[in-house]
Amino acid sequence: MSDPFELGDPEPASAPAAASLRPASPPRYLLDLNDTQRQAVEAIDGPVLVLAGAGTGKTRVLITRLAHILLSAKARPWEVMAVTFTNKAAREMKERVAGLLGQPVEGWWVGTFHALAARMLRANAEVVGLKPNFTILDTDDQLRLIKQLLDAHGIDDKKWPPRVLSGILQRWKDRGLTPDKVSPAEGSDAAGGRALELYADYQARLRALNAADFGDLMLHCLTLFQSDPAALARYQRQFRYLLVDEYQDTNVAQYLWLRLLAQGHRNICCVGDDDQSIYSWRGAEVGNILRFEADFPGAQIIRLERNYRSTPHILGAASGLIAHNTGRLGKTLWTDVGSGEKVRVRGVWDGEEEARVVGEEIEAAQRGGLRLSQMAILVRAGFQTREFEERLITLGIPYRVIGGARFYERQEIRDAIAYLRVVVQPDDDLAFERIVNTPRRGLGPAALQTMHRLARDRQIPLTAAAGRLAETEDMTPKSRKTLGSLLADFERWRGLVPVMSQSDLAAMVLDESGYTGMWQQDRSVEAPGRLENLKELVSALDEFESLGGFLEHVSLVMENDEASDGDKVSLMTLHGSKGLEFDLVFLPGWEEGLFPHQRALDEGGVGGLEEERRLAYVGLTRARQRAEISFAASRRIYNQWQAALPSRFIDELPAEHIERVAAPGLAGYQSQRPMVSDSVFSGGGWSGGGGRRRAVTIDAASWHAEERPSAADRFQVGERVFHQKFGYGRILDVDGNKLEIAFEKAGNKKVMDSFVQSATPGPS
Ligand code: ATP
Ligand code: MG
Numbered sequence: 001m002s003d004p005f006e007l008g009d010p011e012p013a014s015a016p017a018a019a020s021l022r023p024a025s026p027p028r029y030l031l032d033l034n035d036t037q038r039q040a041v042e043a044i045d046g047p048v049l050v051l052a053g054a055g056t057g058k059t060r061v062l063i064t065r066l067a068h069i070l071l072s073a074k075a076r077p078w079e080v081m082a083v084t085f086t087n088k089a090a091r092e093m094k095e096r097v098a099g100l101l102g103q104p105v106e107g108w109w110v111g112t113f114h115a116l117a118a119r120m121l122r123a124n125a126e127v128v129g130l131k132p133n134f135t136i137l138d139t140d141d142q143l144r145l146i147k148q149l150l151d152a153h154g155i156d157d158k159k160w161p162p163r164v165l166s167g168i169l170q171r172w173k174d175r176g177l178t179p180d181k182v183s184p185a186e187g188s189d190a191a192g193g194r195a196l197e198l199y200a201d202y203q204a205r206l207r208a209l210n211a212a213d214f215g216d217l218m219l220h221c222l223t224l225f226q227s228d229p230a231a232l233a234r235y236q237r238q239f240r241y242l243l244v245d246e247y248q249d250t251n252v253a254q255y256l257w258l259r260l261l262a263q264g265h266r267n268i269c270c271v272g273d274d275d276q277s278i279y280s281w282r283g284a285e286v287g288n289i290l291r292f293e294a295d296f297p298g299a300q301i302i303r304l305e306r307n308y309r310s311t312p313h314i315l316g317a318a319s320g321l322i323a324h325n326t327g328r329l330g331k332t333l334w335t336d337v338g339s340g341e342k343v344r345v346r347g348v349w350d351g352e353e354e355a356r357v358v359g360e361e362i363e364a365a366q367r368g369g370l371r372l373s374q375m376a377i378l379v380r381a382g383f384q385t386r387e388f389e390e391r392l393i394t395l396g397i398p399y400r401v402i403g404g405a406r407f408y409e410r411q412e413i414r415d416a417i418a419y420l421r422v423v424v425q426p427d428d429d430l431a432f433e434r435i436v437n438t439p440r441r442g443l444g445p446a447a448l449q450t451m452h453r454l455a456r457d458r459q460i461p462l463t464a465a466a467g468r469l470a471e472t473e474d475m476t477p478k479s480r481k482t483l484g485s486l487l488a489d490f491e492r493w494r495g496l497v498p499v500m501s502q503s504d505l506a507a508m509v510l511d512e513s514g515y516t517g518m519w520q521q522d523r524s525v526e527a528p529g530r531l532e533n534l535k536e537l538v539s540a541l542d543e544f545e546s547l548g549g550f551l552e553h554v555s556l557v558m559e560n561d562e563a564s565d566g567d568k569v570s571l572m573t574l575h576g577s578k579g580l581e582f583d584l585v586f587l588p589g590w591e592e593g594l595f596p597h598q599r600a601l602d603e604g605g606v607g608g609l610e611e612e613r614r615l616a617y618v619g620l621t622r623a624r625q626r627a628e629i630s631f632a633a634s635r636r637i638y639n640q641w642q643a644a645l646p647s648r649f650i651d652e653l654p655a656e657h658i659e660r661v662a663a664p665g666l667a668g669y670q671s672q673r674p675m676v677s678d679s680v681f682s683g684g685g686w687s688g689g690g691g692r693r694r695a696v697t698i699d700a701a702s703w704h705a706e707e708r709p710s711a712a713d714r715f716q717v718g719e720r721v722f723h724q725k726f727g728y729g730r731i732l733d734v735d736g737n738k739l740e741i742a743f744e745k746a747g748n749k750k751v752m753d754s755f756v757q758s759a760t761p762g763p764s
Contacts, residue, residue, distance in 0.1 A: 029067060029068070030064070033057070033061070034306060036302060037057050037060070037064075039302060040061045041068050043269075044068070044074055044241070044267065045267055046266060047268050047296035048268070048269040049270050049292045049300070050302045052271070052273060052303055054318070055307040055310055055621055056305065056308070057306075057308055059245055062082065062269070063093060063096045063097055065269060066080060066097055067097055067101055069241050070101065074241070075241055078109065079239060080240065081243065081261070082097075082245075083242075083243070083244050084246060085249060085578070086579075089579050093110055113254050121217060121224070127227060127231065128220040131210050133210070134210045137206070142213050143163060144162075146165050146166055146198075149198055149201050150162065150191075153194060153198065155192060160190070160192070161524070163522050163524030165195065167523070170283075173216065174282070175253065175283065178203070178223060179196060179200040182199065187199070218253040218254060218257055222253060222260075233264075236263055237264055239262075239264065240267060242268040242269070243269050244258060245272075245579070246272055247270035248273055248284070248286050249278065250288050251282070262296070266296065268296065274290070274328055277614060278575055278578065305332050305333055306334060306335065307333045309335075311338065311340025311341070313341065313343055314620060314626075318620040318621045320654035320657065321613065340625060341659075343653065343657055343659070344658070345660050346631075346660075347630070347646070347660075348632050350641075351384075351387045352543075353632070354387070355391035355588075356391060359395050359397070361584075361586070362375055362569060363395065365584055374582055374584060375582060375585075376570040376580070376582040376586070376622065377571045377572075378572060378577050378587055378622065379572075379588060380615070381597065383407075383529070384588065386408075386536050389408075390540075398566055399570070400568045401571045402576055403576035404573070407533070412530040412533055412534055415434065416506070416537055418430075419509050419515065420506060422463070422490055423490060423493045423509060423547070424497070424551060427464075428461075435515075436448065436451075436466075438515070441482050442479060447479045450475055451465045454474075469483060470483045493508070493509050493512075501542055502541035502547050502550060503538050503541045503542045506537070574616075577622050581622055581624055582623065583624045584628070585623035585626070586628050586630070587627060590649060590650055591635070595615075595649070596647065596648070613649065616649050629653075631650065643750065714758075718730060718731060719758060721758055721759050723741065723757075728743070728744050729742050729749075732748065739756055
């Protein structure tokens with residue numbers, strides 16, 4: 001008899017098999033669950049929704065359930081589908097199921113939505129007009145294709161950048177809308193009213209190329225189910241059991257796909273947490289989880305309340321925070337994990353100090369026996385990783401960036417560095433080649449080829465070849481002119497190296513070359529993050545003695561990048577941390593405008609704020625033993641220091657679960673809340689919006705051992721003062737603890753009184 005776990009054709013089975021795998025006594029894996037979890041595992045038949053808070057064992061239930069279904073011979077491996085969100089989660093799920101069963105699970109229907117839909121589509125490609133070997137396009141190919149279509153339609157791609165259009169098409173696909181289903185009204189405002197027409201053309205082009213983009217994987221499956229009911233019926237018969245993790249973040253297309261597949265046997269088990277819905281910006285609909293009972297009448301709703309992950313203080317802090325959201329289902333969570341330490345909330349002077357303190361804490365924890373893989377730094381915005389990466393490299397602590405590239409490996413950072421390399425070193429061919437046509441300035445492959453030919457021929461660097469070509473007739477007059485002015489720009493920038501600060505010069509190079517502008521015009525979801533990264537890079541430059549010193553540093557940092565799989569600290573965004581857990585979690589940058597992020601507030605209003613709060617909840621609940629929140633009092637944007645305010649989320653943490661610590665430089669730091677008008681993260685081009693600002697109140701008494709008199713008692717208008725970062729200045733206005741000061745070098749600023757000293761010798 002063949003092995004029941006061997007994968008044959010995914011033929012539907014008429015009767016359950018694998019009886020030989022039935023364990024003799026109550027299986028061990030069920031004993032490892034609490035009663036409610038066990039109920040969720042054993043309620044095999046009919047629809048089940050496990051709706052429960054973080055760390056209550058939802059993923060564990062799902063995995064055990066999969067094993068249980070197979071071991072109790074309810075279905076054979078190819079009759080069960082288990083879906084999850086990220087590749088990392090899918091890998092872990094496979095490993096854990098394989099561990100429980102003592103069997104490899106290759107070839108089973110366990111994976112991400114994308115992977116499973118692609119598999120289905122390959123088996124039925126003809127129905128949607130593709131061949132089984134269709135290509136899945138990456139983003140670059142996708143954008144190139146859209147650009148061609150824009151050209152063909154005579155639409156200005158400056159006004160309607162391909163990325164914007166690609167975003168619009170993606171949102172339609174997320175909602176399960178093929179071109180014929182998009183309402184004309186909705187399609188009317190983009191691309192001069194022709195977005196819908198472009199969508200139809202784009203789909204036709206993809207078919208002609210035998211290609212699909214990521215959004216198509218799900219969309220084509222829906223079309224398949226609609227146009228070939230027999231195929232749908234086959235899958236409905238095949239999948240006796242459906243299991244879905246992180247259900248709160250499914251989009252409409254995924255939801256429809258699941259619902260159709262589940263209509264056969266109606267054995268669908270979804271697990272999720274409405275408080276952890278953090279992907280609405282990618283089309284996720286938390287409503288899907290709320291509608292479950294209506295979609296599957298008679299569904300069992302199981303709530304898990306015992307949290308196995310975190311200490312009571314961590315759980316208390318997270319629960320207190322999320323309670324500030326309205327319109328949630330609400331849950332009780334308890335734990336009997338030992339009491340543990342309070343969540344630490346630390347005020348630091350600036351980002352550098354924040355990174356230094358985190359580095360010290362990591363070293364101390366390591367000395368205490370904690371493995372690096374049990375520690376994570378979770379940031380709100382990608383640019384924040386730089387300061388931590390630098391610090392970890394300096395300390396020789398290995399780290400990995402999960403779900404993204406290391407700071408200096410990011411596309412826009414590499415481009416910017418290439419510009420700086422050519423400024424410092426005109427013979428750097430690789431760098432020159434990288435940016436000669438980025439942003440696009442009409443110096444495409446043909447022009448580059450001509451430059452290369454001459455360079456090879458004469459054994460000279462590319463820029464030298466370019467210089468000669470700019471003066472001869474070997475290129476079109478237009479290319480010659482562009483090349484000539486680019487070279488002249490580099491010449492000019494090079495001349496400024498001795499007289500300008502690195503930061504100012506880099507900002508100038510990036511602006512004048514059109515590089516910053518390229519991303520400013522780009523309205524894709526990634527563009528603002530890339531601009532933030534560029535600002536971070538420019539700000540960081542002044543930490544180095546010279547541009548050359550910085551470039552040297554970067555090459556050393558890059559070299560540090562060994563590929564070993566050893567014990568490493570994890571760095572990732574809060575979004576990327578969903579479902580994961582670590583003993584020690586650092587949550588830096590809890591400042592107004594950064595977290596909650598100004599963009600989320602500007603674009604999403606109250607809904608945006610609540611999603612940010614859920615993100616904070618996700619972050620806190622990743623921690624098992626210890627969570628450390630920090631906020632900086634000032635951040636450097638370009639070469640300007642700006643004041644920052646603690647995040648409102650800090651105020652929302654219940655006092656009994658947190659311990660406030662101030663770094664030495666901030667002793668006496670008052671956070672009795674002024675409205676600071678030049679908050680780092682609002683205005684000034686940082687987030688594009690003037691922004692809402694609000695006063696934040698922190699209970700000063702619990703923050704400080706000693707009360708300090710208000711600024712009005714200590715300072716007077718007109719007084720000359722000294723500020724630790726901005727230097728000398730004269731007070732223009734005193735308002736509570738806030739001073740408005742005309743600094744001699746830094747101009748007018750509003751600052752906290754705690755950072756200011758009188759510069760005139762006083763009576764005391
Ligand atoms: P999240 O909402 O963050 O995705 P979750 O609800 O999926 O969390 P799991 O990751 O499944 O929670 O479980 C959290 C931790 O608790 C894991 O380390 C898991 O092994 C452990 N755990 C869950 N249930 C039990 C149990 N009955 N006994 C012991 N440990 C458990
Ligand atoms: Mg989980």
